[in-house]
Amino acid sequence: MLSNEIMGWVALWILWGNTALILLAALKRARTLARRRAELLAHAGDPEPGERFFQARVVAATGGALGAFVVDQLGRFGAGAARTVHWHDRHARSEITGGTVEAEGRRLTIEPTDGGEVWLGADEVDAASICPSRGVFEEAYPSAKKTRGVEREVRVPIPEGRTVWVHGVVEDRAGQATVAPPPNGKLLVAAMNPVVWLGRRVRFVQLVFVPGIILGAAIPTALALQAPVFDSPTSKLGGLLGLAYFLVVLPAGTALRDFLREPSQRFVRGVWADPAPATSTAAASAPAELPLKGRG
Amino acid sequence: MAEEAAELAGAARPWLVSHPAEWRQVGIVATYWCLLGSMYFVPACRNVVFLGAACLFSFLNAVVIHNHMHQGVFQSKTLNHAWRRILSFGALYPASVNLPSHNLVHHHFDDDGQPDWAAPENVDFKWNLLNLIHFPNVAGPNTFAGVQRWAAIGGREEFKRQYVYDNVFMFGLTGALMVADFWTTLFFIVIPQLYGARCILRINIIQHDRCDTTTEWNHSRNFVGRAFNWIMCNNGYHTIHHNRAGVHWSELHTWHQREVVPRIDPSLDEPSMIKYLARTYLLPRKRPPAIDVARAERRSAPLAIESRDVRRAQAAEAGARA
Numbered sequence: 001m002l003s004n005e006i007m008g009w010v011a012l013w014i015l016w017g018n019t020a021l022i023l024l025a026a027l028k029r030a031r032t033l034a035r036r037r038a039e040l041l042a043h044a045g046d047p048e049p050g051e052r053f054f055q056a057r058v059v060a061a062t063g064g065a066l067g068a069f070v071v072d073q074l075g076r077f078g079a080g081a082a083r084t085v086h087w088h089d090r091h092a093r094s095e096i097t098g099g100t101v102e103a104e105g106r107r108l109t110i111e112p113t114d115g116g117e118v119w120l121g122a123d124e125v126d127a128a129s130i131c132p133s134r135g136v137f138e139e140a141y142p143s144a145k146k147t148r149g150v151e152r153e154v155r156v157p158i159p160e161g162r163t164v165w166v167h168g169v170v171e172d173r174a175g176q177a178t179v180a181p182p183p184n185g186k187l188l189v190a191a192m193n194p195v196v197w198l199g200r201r202v203r204f205v206q207l208v209f210v211p212g213i214i215l216g217a218a219i220p221t222a223l224a225l226q227a228p229v230f231d232s233p234t235s236k237l238g239g240l241l242g243l244a245y246f247l248v249v250l251p252a253g254t255a256l257r258d259f260l261r262e263p264s265q266r267f268v269r270g271v272w273a274d275p276a277p278a279t280s281t282a283a284a285s286a287p288a289e290l291p292l293k294g295r296g
Numbered sequence: 297m298a299e300e301a302a303e304l305a306g307a308a309r310p311w312l313v314s315h316p317a318e319w320r321q322v323g324i325v326a327t328y329w330c331l332l333g334s335m336y337f338v339p340a341c342r343n344v345v346f347l348g349a350a351c352l353f354s355f356l357n358a359v360v361i362h363n364h365m366h367q368g369v370f371q372s373k374t375l376n377h378a379w380r381r382i383l384s385f386g387a388l389y390p391a392s393v394n395l396p397s398h399n400l401v402h403h404h405f406d407d408d409g410q411p412d413w414a415a416p417e418n419v420d421f422k423w424n425l426l427n428l429i430h431f432p433n434v435a436g437p438n439t440f441a442g443v444q445r446w447a448a449i450g451g452r453e454e455f456k457r458q459y460v461y462d463n464v465f466m467f468g469l470t471g472a473l474m475v476a477d478f479w480t481t482l483f484f485i486v487i488p489q490l491y492g493a494r495c496i497l498r499i500n501i502i503q504h505d506r507c508d509t510t511t512e513w514n515h516s517r518n519f520v521g522r523a524f525n526w527i528m529c530n531n532g533y534h535t536i537h538h539n540r541a542g543v544h545w546s547e548l549h550t551w552h553q554r555e556v557v558p559r560i561d562p563s564l565d566e567p568s569m570i571k572y573l574a575r576t577y578l579l580p581r582k583r584p585p586a587i588d589v590a591r592a593e594r595r596s597a598p599l600a601i602e603s604r605d606v607r608r609a610q611a612a613e614a615g616a617r618a
Contacts, residue, residue, distance in 0.1 A: 004483065010483075086449055231479075253434070
């Protein structure tokens with residue numbers, strides 16, 4: 001016969017076992033980010049020959065942009081009475097198209113690179129993905145209503161004049177300083193300080209997430225273990241909260257994983273709402289500004 | 297496939313169910329409910345044997361969800377919808393979720409350009425046993441988040457209605473049982489429910505880890521033991537199920553022999569799941585290295601089947617009928 005007490009301990013073991021796994025996964029990811037931060041800091045300095053991490057300014061760029069973060073999206077019309085387009089990320093990529101940066105009075109060439117990383121702030125990417133005008137919405141919506149949806153490309157460039165952080169190998173090629181990918185990684189061009197971003201993410205895991213989920217599991221455990229154990233109303237409340245916590249901590253783990261994705265891999269998604277719901281079928285006044293392509 | 301359909305059409309139509317073999321699935325679910333009921337109402341049944349059996353049958357209940365959401369168990373649509381509620385209670389997750397998460401996304405290993413929500417790559421511990429244990433903690437939330445996004449698209453109102461009905465029934469009944477007897481429900485109803493739901497998620501890593509999902513015939517691992525497949529309603533034959541989702545589960549063995557065996561790497565035809573689990577997760581610490589399983593496919597005669605896009609559309613249609 002399995003008593004409430006035996007089963008209660010089994011249930012708590014399940015709760016804490018899965019909490020521990022989520023903690024381990026979070027700490028593993030945080031350790032990867034912390035190592036990356038340490039690697040950048042180890043190479044921080046003036047852009048002398050060798051592997052370097054330095055701050056610079058874009059002074060010239062192919063086509064006006066040193067690179068871009070690009071996401072291919074597919075849009076479909078949303079449910080409900082309001083006209084909306086829901087965007088789904090398909091492929092995200094970093095494009096380093098090349099140019100010249102200036103750091104500590106030196107000019108360095110960044111050559112076009114496949115497989116580099118472009119990091120941009122979330123605010124900047126979000127701003128680039130919103131519906132730019134009523135005209136674009138009116139163009140997108142009819143295709144979004146078709147089975148195959150509407151495609152678009154969200155492109156967030158790093159233009160001339162921007163401050164960037166670069167991680168790569170500085171080489172002297174025929175008298176010209178050039179930045180190439182590091183030996184064990186990708187060429188990084190960030191329009192935000194990656195050391196700060198990585199540090200914040202690591203600290204969030206260590207100071208907020210880990211203590212938070214331990215506390216979250218400890219509270220129902222403490223309540224459930226109030227005497228008479230697995231019998232009293234307080235213990236019952238602990239059991240109920242434990243079940244609720246078990247169902248909530250799992251999505252918290254995957255939300256953290258998404259939060260810790262490098263900016264070059266972040267999800268953009270987004271929803272466009274009808275900019276003029278009262279006169280939605282009126283003629284569009286603004287021209288299309290984003291590359292849209294109907295698939296249906 | 298047309299020959300089989302014609303043959304079936306020519307045979308006497310079974311009473312109530314869509315195929316005579318469906319009674320096995322009905323029996324599995326009935327046994328599961330009897331086990332849960334016994335433990336809930338009869339204190340003497342709250343023992344290791346009943347709890348273990350309930351956990352096993354909860355997993356089988358989730359297998360039935362899988363089969364039912366591909367092809368309805370009953371002839372009547374009303375009965376099929378009611379059956380969804382029964383199955384949802386057994387797993388404490390809405391059976392309707394399988395339509396987008398399994399039939400449309402998993403069968404094609406792709407969420408329209410993004411990875412499958414239940415891709416084995418979702419876990420990456422060095423100690424492989426932790427990957428097996430932790431996998432549902434990632435694949436589960438991935439699935440529900442993906443389903444929320446999928447359901448936000450227009451034209452999916454019927455899915456959302458069924459999803460709500462599933463939730464109302466399963467949470468309503470579980471909640472009512474909790475009100476009547478909290479601890480018994482938590483320990484002897486909810487634990488088996490969650491065990492089955494988590495095991496059916498876990499089967500994704502078991503069936504696809506270290507396979508090549510870009511190939512047509514070497515994307516899945518099969519477990520071909522006869523007894524195993526009898527109780528599992530032929531869910532061991534996973535490759536052919538992915539490629540021919542319209543084939544009834546009772547016929548998968550024949551199709552597997554005919555189409556899969558000549559094209560699959562022999563290492564993906566496992567005689568025993570227990571031996572595979574022990575060999576892969578218990579004995580070694582590390583994840584096994586990837587091997588070129590697609591070799592067998594390259595050497596074999598090609599077989600024309602519909603593209604994954606076409607099969608995805610067929611799966612959507614079949615799921616909507618279930």
